[in-house]
Amino acid sequence: MRIFAGLSLLAALPAAAAPPPGASSCAGCHGGGGMPALAGQPVEAIAGAMLAYKAGQGSPTVMDRIARGFSEEEIRAIAAWVAAPR
Amino acid sequence: MRRRALLGAALLAAPALAQAAPKVVVIGGGFGGATAARALHRLGVSVTLVERDATYLSCPFSNAVIAGLREMEAQRFGYDGLRREGIAVVVQAARTVEERRVVLADGATLPFDRLVMAPGIALHPDAIPGLDTEAMPHAWRAGPQTLLLRRQLEAMEDGGLVVLSAPANPYRCPPGPYERASLIAHYLKTHKPRSKLILLDAKDAFSKQRLFEEAWAALYPGLLEWVPLSSGGKVVEVDAAARVVRTEFGEHQAAVANIIPPQSAGRIAQAAGLTDRSGWCAVDPVSFESRLRPGIHLIGDAIIAGAMPKSAFAANAQARVCAEAVAALLRGEAPAPPKLINTCYSLLEPGYGISIAGVYQPKDGLLADVPGAGGVSKPGAPTAVRAAEAGYAEDWFRTVTADAFG
DSSP, X not given: OHHHHHHHHHHHSOOOOOOOTTGGGGGGTOSSSSSOOOTTSOHHHHHHXXXXXXXXXXXXXXXXXXXTXXXXXHHHHHHHHHXXXX | OHHHHHHHHHHHOHHHHHTSOXXXXXXXXXXXXXXXXXXXXXXXXXXXXEESSSSEEOSTXXXXXXXXXXXXXXXXXXXXXXXXXXXXXXXXXXXXXXTTEEEETTSOEEEOSEEEEOOOEEEOGGGSTTOOTTTSOOOOSSSHHXXXXXXXXXXXXXXXXXXXXXXXXXXXXXXXXXXXXXXXXXXXXXXXXXXXXXXEESSSOXXXXXXXXXHHXXXXXXXXXXXXXXXXXXXXXXXXXXXXXXESSOEEEOSEEEEOOOEEEOHHHHHTTOOOTTSSEEBOTTXXXXXXXXXXXXXXXXXEOTTSOSOHHHHHHHHHHXXXXXXXXXXXXXXXXXXXXXXXXXXXXXXXXXXXXXXXXXXTTEXXXXXXXXXXXXXTOOHHHHHHHHHHHHHXXXXXXXXXXX
């Protein structure tokens, strides 16, 4: 019985594009409360800023400390996900 | 009763039932629980949020309320935003969690396919002999205690001694006692300048210590004194009526005493058998599923999260990762290993903010720091940077409360 119930749950819930590692945390700050909102911004601009902060460029207060926690590949995936309108 | 009738009908209408959205119950409507409820709802899950109180009072920024810099109503958030989106909100305490159903205070039950719990903390004033929290408020959960401490400070005569005590790790909001000491010192400096504050600490090191000490030396010299464990910082007993605080090394006659007691996971987590011998909840760092009861996920201050601190930012980030994991499990998929971010701002006086940040990933069954990432604001930074971070703290608060409560 439980197995069939499990299958029915699976059928009822469509799979959406899951956020790449780290991406879902961004909305804690970047949601329109004052800091730049990210949805709708160019992917390259977000990825470029994060990669610059990771490399020690610019004068961020906190984003350098956060960007260093991600690889370039992860940063590009995060940028693509947060830039998408939702 | 109603559930039983539904099950009877289901025998005749199995295909219709098979299309029903999976049911998830969320217990706790704080930063973690409210965020989780909204994230699950967006993922197509049928969500019921169970919360004891009709409105939520935020702990972040409540230290500013104590210091008279902010009013309590700015801390209050309701659940109408969630209801408008179609999330069922049940304003009632949860009594316990049985097999695949939550038992509410009035005896009604809510069935679930998976349960998410964000139970917050329980405070243990009994651990400090003599402590009466009406005489010596903890103010570690925003509400009447916050306003009680504020009134005690307002009623204190100039020249009085304020004694604040910080607990041993782990506890909610690691930099919180030090932000509170700073803002109370600001209140004393601007309203009662002959007064003093002693911060008794049950440990020898604390979050953002170098930055706090740098600011205290500049802003509150001779006013704020930090007493670490090794210098007699551990409170062993109090006489609440006489406002005497005793440590391993001596005693302090306080005019106002704010004793922050030891803590554990919230009461419902213990009632549901989700806490281990430490009093906190062990979880899988990928799915946030309980190590003790499968099908039940835990987030926020109640969990043992490894390097990730007990903060509202962390609860909000964990809620979103947990929601994705729950949705994946309901689809019959394995959740993907996450990364999570935390950023905590502290205010040392109006317009003077500092931060600590971290990036975390599952490792050895816990959440571990990603090497090379994270850390605190730069020591010796210009005042413009401190002012910017104070502004970012307010930006974060506006964003995260809108994200959690709609």
